[in-house]
Amino acid sequence: xxxxxxxxxxxxxxGRVVQSKQFKRHQILGTPTVIVGRMSNWFxxxxxxxxxxxxxxxxxxxxxxxxxxxxxxxxILNDLSKKCFMPLTSGGGIKNIKxxxxxxxxxxxxxxxxSEVIKNPKFLSEAAKIFGTQCIVVSIDSKMIEGxxxxxxxxxxxxxxxxxxxxxKMVESEGAGEILINSIDNDGMxxxxxxxxxxxxxxxxxxxVIAMGxxxxxxxxxxxxxxxxxxxxxxxxxxxxxxNSVYNAHLYLNDKNINVRPPTIxxxxxxxxx
Amino acid sequence: xxxxxxxxxxxxxSVCNALDFLKVNYIELNxxxxxxxxxxxxxxxxxxxGDCVNRLIQxxxxxxxxxxxxxxxxxxxxxxxxxxxxxxxxxxxEKYSGMGLIKGNVKKFExxxxxxxxxxxxxxxxxxxxxxxxxxxxxxxxxxxxxxYYFEVIDKxxxxxxxxxxxxxxxxxxxxxxxxxxxxxxxxQKDGLQLLKNFENI
Numbered sequence: 001x002x003x004x005x006x007x008x009x010x011x012x013x014x015g016r017v018v019q020s021k022q023f024k025r026h027q028i029l030g031t032p033t034v035i036v037g038r039m040s041n042w043f044x045x046x047x048x049x050x051x052x053x054x055x056x057x058x059x060x061x062x063x064x065x066x067x068x069x070x071x072x073x074x075x076i077l078n079d080l081s082k083k084c085f086m087p088l089t090s091g092g093g094i095k096n097i098k099x100x101x102x103x104x105x106x107x108x109x110x111x112x113x114x115s116e117v118i119k120n121p122k123f124l125s126e127a128a129k130i131f132g133t134q135c136i137v138v139s140i141d142s143k144m145i146e147g148x149x150x151x152x153x154x155x156x157x158x159x160x161x162x163x164x165x166x167x168x169k170m171v172e173s174e175g176a177g178e179i180l181i182n183s184i185d186n187d188g189m190x191x192x193x194x195x196x197x198x199x200x201x202x203x204x205x206x207x208x209v210i211a212m213g214x215x216x217x218x219x220x221x222x223x224x225x226x227x228x229x230x231x232x233x234x235x236x237x238x239x240x241x242x243x244n245s246v247y248n249a250h251l252y253l254n255d256k257n258i259n260v261r262p263p264t265i266x267x268x269x270x271x272x273x274x
Numbered sequence: 275x276x277x278x279x280x281x282x283x284x285x286x287x288s289v290c291n292a293l294d295f296l297k298v299n300y301i302e303l304n305x306x307x308x309x310x311x312x313x314x315x316x317x318x319x320x321x322x323x324g325d326c327v328n329r330l331i332q333x334x335x336x337x338x339x340x341x342x343x344x345x346x347x348x349x350x351x352x353x354x355x356x357x358x359x360x361x362x363x364x365x366x367x368e369k370y371s372g373m374g375l376i377k378g379n380v381k382k383f384e385x386x387x388x389x390x391x392x393x394x395x396x397x398x399x400x401x402x403x404x405x406x407x408x409x410x411x412x413x414x415x416x417x418x419x420x421x422x423y424y425f426e427v428i429d430k431x432x433x434x435x436x437x438x439x440x441x442x443x444x445x446x447x448x449x450x451x452x453x454x455x456x457x458x459x460x461x462x463q464k465d466g467l468q469l470l471k472n473f474e475n476i
Contacts, residue, residue, distance in 0.1 A: 001388075001438055002395030002419065043463075045396055082291050087418060087461050107287060109320075109461065132321045134392050134420045177392060206385070208394050230390050261396045261416050 003261045004225045005045040005232035006249050007210060008239040010035060012051045012073065012092070019237040020052070021188030023141070023156035029240050032076050039239065042246040043263050044086060048112060048137075048180070048234065049077070051092030052155060074106045081107020089137055100127055104135075112137040112180060115153035118160045118167065121174050128175025137210075138171040139180040140164060142197055149197055156184045168201040176207060180234065183213035188237055190216025193224050202228050210234050218252040225258050276474065277303035277312035279339075279356075281329040285460060289318045289353065289470075292460040296467060298474050306338040313348055314473065315339070318460075319355030323364030323380055323423065326355045327372065340373050349451050351407075351473050357447060357454030358425050366423055376449050378427040389440025392422040397437040397457075399445050405434035407446065407453055409472045415465045417445070417457035424456065
């Protein structure tokens with residue numbers, strides 16, 4: 001059986017890597033090539049790379065206005081894929097088949113689709129037919145409203161009024177290869193995953209599920225894997241704070257007999273990125 | 275010189291990136307006449323069995339590939355679906371004929387022993403017969419897999435390693451000059467790069 005994957009998610013906004021809090025506040029952490037290059041040297045099982053740049057101008061505080069992001073995004077992806085010998089998933093703003101093609105041609109192995117799946121479920125089945133289900137990760141951003149989980153689109157701003165378990169089942173049948181379930185409430189809070197939310201997806205589908213949102217320490221990974229045997233665990237902010245973070249997470253969990261890929265120093269490749 | 279077959283498979287570029295990183299000499303193989311200038315052939319693969327076979331046929335690459343492997347005895351490495359098409363038949367969506375170079379068929383994983391389908395992630399290998407492809411790679415090393423179908427090989431002597439996803443399945447196959455790996459060496463970090471290097475050095 002494959003190991004439980006530990007997956008860093010790198011959020012990119014206007015050409016900068018950012019950390020996120022409840023999908024609202026974004027603090028700049030640095031330049032992507034350096035940060036993602038480091039991640040690959042740090043024993044990541046996979047990497048998810050999401051562009052959360054807003055097209056409209058309502059979110060201009062603190063970002064570098066002179067920085068052109070759209071072209072840069074593909075250049076960065078392309079540069080990364082030349083040095084990063086692990087699976088790369090690219091997400092953010094994917095609206096049609098051409099967008100997927102462009103990401104794959106720039107070096108992504110999989111794509112992560114979010115809002116468009118809700119707006120147009122046929123897009124998902126069409127994409128799965130062309131590229132294979134293994135290529136399509138659907139990310140579901142979810143928030144609790146009056147005791148029930150609902151799926152939100154457009155950077156967590158618009159309530160689709162679909163329940164989370166309903167969407168999970170729908171995307172599985174339309175051809176998603178994996179589901180990334182993200183909690184808007186727990187995003188950036190560091191208080192651990194929302195297990196009820198994860199369960200509403202995990203217990204309703206048979207495809208791999210990746211948990212996201214709220215990791216504040218390595219024990220949160222342990223709790224999640226102990227509760228959900230086949231889960232993959234993702235996080236963003238926590239991997240940015242310390243040196244060798246992904247490697248250390250593997251080490252910590254492996255020592256606790258959690259079913260992760262045992263880290264060996266020799267597995268790390270020097271790419272000359274740092 | 276290695277020829278990497280480009281039939282439009284999603285991981286063609288990734289395989290080339292890995293070979294570039296290793297400074298291995300290779301050419302992009304687009305047409306059958308190019309077979310003559312290479313002594314080793316890599317067939318990358320992502321996607322479905324039928325798609326791979328059909329595209330190779332469309333580009334007029336399939337029959338001559340078999341000839342290169344069987345008659346000219348060139349070394350061949352198939353990756354993922356590129357390995358699966360070594361089989362006699364594949365059953366993804368409908369029945370397709372493969373190259374029939376290693377006896378057995380490709381079939382879908384069944385839901386059993388709490389496995390996940392597709393099998394996505396890092397699994398360790400159990401070596402079966404000794405292979406020069408795994409030189410300087412330890413048993414129990416981890417490789418990256420992503421697939422829903424597996425190659426049920428009839429003669430277990432043609433399986434160089436097994437992995438597990440609810441059942442034990444062929445992670446790699448070998449028959450003289452013919453090699454195949456179900457996992458993605460181009461995405462398996464250091465051990466994956468070592469495997470590609472080993473193929474160059476065979």
